[in-house]
Amino acid sequence: MTIVSEPRAAAMTESRPRFTPLQRALHWLMAIGVLSMLFIGVGMVSTVTQTHLTLVSIHKPLGIALLVLVIIRIAVRLTTGAPALPADLPEPMKLAAKLSHLAFYGLMVSMPLIGWAMLSAADYPITLWGGFTLPPIVSPSRELHAWLWDAHRTLAFCFFALVLLHIAAALFHVLVRRDGVFQQMAGGEG
Amino acid sequence: MAEPARSILAPFLAIGLVVAGGAGAFAYTAGWLSPDRLTPDRMVDAFAPPGGPAPGHRRNHAKGVCFTGVFEANGAGAALSRARVFATGGYPVVGRFNFGTPDPNAPDATARARGLSIKVSTPDGQEWRSAMISAPVFPVSTPQAFYELLKTPKDPNAMKAFAAAHPEIGAFGAWAKSAPWTASYAEERYNSLNSFIFTDSGGEDRAVRWSFIPEATPVPVPAEDLPKRGRDFLEKEIAERIAAGPARWTLAVTVAEPGDPTADPSKAWPAGRKTVEVGKLVAQKIEPEADGPCRDVNFDPTVLPSGIRTSDDQFPAARSAAYAVSFDRRSAEAKDYPAK
Ligand code: HEM
Ligand code: HEM
Ligand code: HEM
Numbered sequence: 115m116t117i118v119s120e121p122r123a124a125a126m127t128e129s130r131p132r133f134t135p136l137q138r139a140l141h142w143l144m145a146i147g148v149l150s151m152l153f154i155g156v157g158m159v160s161t162v163t164q165t166h167l168t169l170v171s172i173h174k175p176l177g178i179a180l181l182v183l184v185i186i187r188i189a190v191r192l193t194t195g196a197p198a199l200p201a202d203l204p205e206p207m208k209l210a211a212k213l214s215h216l217a218f219y220g221l222m223v224s225m226p227l228i229g230w231a232m233l234s235a236a237d238y239p240i241t242l243w244g245g246f247t248l249p250p251i252v253s254p255s256r257e258l259h260a261w262l263w264d265a266h267r268t269l270a271f272c273f274f275a276l277v278l279l280h281i282a283a284a285l286f287h288v289l290v291r292r293d294g295v296f297q298q299m300a301g302g303e304g
Numbered sequence: 305m306a307e308p309a310r311s312i313l314a315p316f317l318a319i320g321l322v323v324a325g326g327a328g329a330f331a332y333t334a335g336w337l338s339p340d341r342l343t344p345d346r347m348v349d350a351f352a353p354p355g356g357p358a359p360g361h362r363r364n365h366a367k368g369v370c371f372t373g374v375f376e377a378n379g380a381g382a383a384l385s386r387a388r389v390f391a392t393g394g395y396p397v398v399g400r401f402n403f404g405t406p407d408p409n410a411p412d413a414t415a416r417a418r419g420l421s422i423k424v425s426t427p428d429g430q431e432w433r434s435a436m437i438s439a440p441v442f443p444v445s446t447p448q449a450f451y452e453l454l455k456t457p458k459d460p461n462a463m464k465a466f467a468a469a470h471p472e473i474g475a476f477g478a479w480a481k482s483a484p485w486t487a488s489y490a491e492e493r494y495n496s497l498n499s500f501i502f503t504d505s506g507g508e509d510r511a512v513r514w515s516f517i518p519e520a521t522p523v524p525v526p527a528e529d530l531p532k533r534g535r536d537f538l539e540k541e542i543a544e545r546i547a548a549g550p551a552r553w554t555l556a557v558t559v560a561e562p563g564d565p566t567a568d569p570s571k572a573w574p575a576g577r578k579t580v581e582v583g584k585l586v587a588q589k590i591e592p593e594a595d596g597p598c599r600d601v602n603f604d605p606t607v608l609p610s611g612i613r614t615s616d617d618q619f620p621a622a623r624s625a626a627y628a629v630s631f632d633r634r635s636a637e638a639k640d641y642p643a644k
Pocket of ligand 2: 153154155156159173174175176177178180222227228229230233271273628629632
């Protein structure tokens with residue numbers, strides 16, 4: 115086992131294909147949105163001050179906005195695809211990357227839907243801004259509410275753990291492997 | 305030429321720091337590192353009697369009965385708020401008569417602070433929810449002080465020390481001691497206590513409180529007589545009364561003047577404030593809670609139509625956070641409180 119890292123020659127010499135500017139914009143916009151949602155979520159249920167109401171009033175519309183964005187993002191992804199990972203990336207790592215990205219898409223779709231359904235099951239009006247209200251997507255039910263509440267909370271923690279793993283992996287590509295994977299998603303011209 | 309090889313320890317350390325920092329920030333935001341933070345969970349835990357809460361039931365105001373009816377707006381409220389609920393017309397109501405206790409089997413004779421909860425729906429898809437009590441003021445000024453009150457042991461010395469630290473409790477205490485008792489939910493006046501902001505169609509804001517004033521004349525009853533009427537006399541009485549004909553209340557909205565203590569529900573506003581009668585609540589049908597339409601409703605006082613919003617009063621936010629926790633817990637305990 116070696117304890118030194120060699121910069122990948124390929125990354126140094128040729129520039130790797132990148133996600134399209136639209137894909138990158140969506141990725142970073144949603145990254146900020148998702149991280150905010152996770153912090154707003156745990157913050158709003160941990161305080162009885164006015165901050166509670168402020169955070170709830172951001173959590174609902176922002177969550178729904180992310181639902182709209184992820185639908186666009188998935189459509190873009192299905193039509194434009196993604197740049198290949200470096201050929202020398204070990205297979206298990208490639209698989210982990212693919213599965214974790216799939217899990218992200220699953221979470222980005224399901225979390226807002228579960229939040230929306232949870233409020234529907236509790237028979238709350240789902241008010242986003244001022245008087246704008248979403249229709250319920252399930253009928254009121256205590257049992258269903260309890261199940262959705264558990265799911266929203268449990269998946270939120272899984273989501274956060276996955277985000278940490280994802281950030282660690284991105285930094286691993288930048289700092290350790292230096293293989294250009296980070297640049298595929300990073301900003302900059304092109 | 306490639307860069308010289310480097311130690312990989314530094315990058316791993318950096319990655320570890322980023323991950324640990326992120327996890328720490330998350331834990332801090334969630335309150336896991338702050339045992340003293342007044343969280344909604346701690347607030348709700350504080351209501352539990354020594355034997356623990358009654359599963360499936362509300363964590364406070366646990367005993368109650370459902371009603372349905374209508375709110376008949378006379379149109380006068382439209383000058384104060386653009387909410388649809390104040391435009392002339394009738395709007396369906398799901399409500400609940402209740403009293404402050406964590407015990408769903410508490411004797412009705414112990415019901416000092418009686419409650420009225422309503423959910424009014426308007427055709428624009430909006431709702432107005434309100435949970436009010438018969439006391440004219442709240443015992444304390446802040447949610448934090450309320451938490452401390454709940455945590456205060458029920459012995460006289462501890463209560464004395466609490467009252468010394470929170471002299472505002474005197475007004476509530478005086479009411480509890482001297483206000484006449486009645487034998488009917490229909491003879492009580494129910495007060496919002498909290499203040500809210502009404503916005504009219506011109507965009508002008510006004511701080512208000514409101515009360516539902518009974519049409520039935522209150523008949524004072526000696527407190528000693530109440531236990532003789534049976535454990536559930538309030539529920540029986542209101543069911544019989546409404547079976548014979550609807551019970552009514554007038555909704556009176558009181559507008560604050562500059563300098564009135566809008567943020568402090570332990571302080572009444574001076575007499576003589578402008579008060580507008582905006583409509584009537586008509587309770588038409590009583591239904592037992594177990595099968596009734598109010599059982600699974602959270603009468604969260606921050607569920608407001610556009611035209612009403614919260615004010616500088618800290619209570620509605622604290623109530624919203626706590627009622628949600630109570631609702632989350634009781635809905636997860638559905639099997640402990642089945643329909644009859
Ligand atoms: C916080 C929420 C985040 C979410 C939900 C998220 C989600 C995703 C998803 C789904 C992909 C796969 C794109 C695809 O193949 O269609 C991806 C790729 C990527 N993300 Fe994130 N991301 C987040 C945050 C971050 C952060 C903070 C960084 C950097 C530190 C980052 C760096 C990357 C990189 C470099 C890729 C490209 C990987 C590749 O080429 O396959 N992401 N992200
Ligand atoms: C990307 C989307 C979302 C994420 C990441 C997210 C995350 C979270 C988190 C972390 C919590 C705190 C859980 C806890 O500690 O108990 C939470 C709670 C909550 N979320 Fe979301 N959420 C999302 C979307 C939504 C949407 C769209 C809605 C509603 C329209 C919603 C409604 C709620 C509600 C009502 C709670 C409080 C539940 C309670 O304890 O009563 N969420 N969310
Ligand atoms: C920070 C202060 C307060 C806390 C923590 C608190 C807590 C609670 C809780 C946990 C419930 C049960 C909710 C449910 O499961 O649906 C409840 C119900 C109720 N509270 Fe409060 N409360 C507070 C202040 C007030 C005030 C100021 C009033 C009166 C103006 C009030 C009147 C009521 C009424 C009438 C109910 C019964 C609601 C129903 O029928 O579902 N509470 N309270």
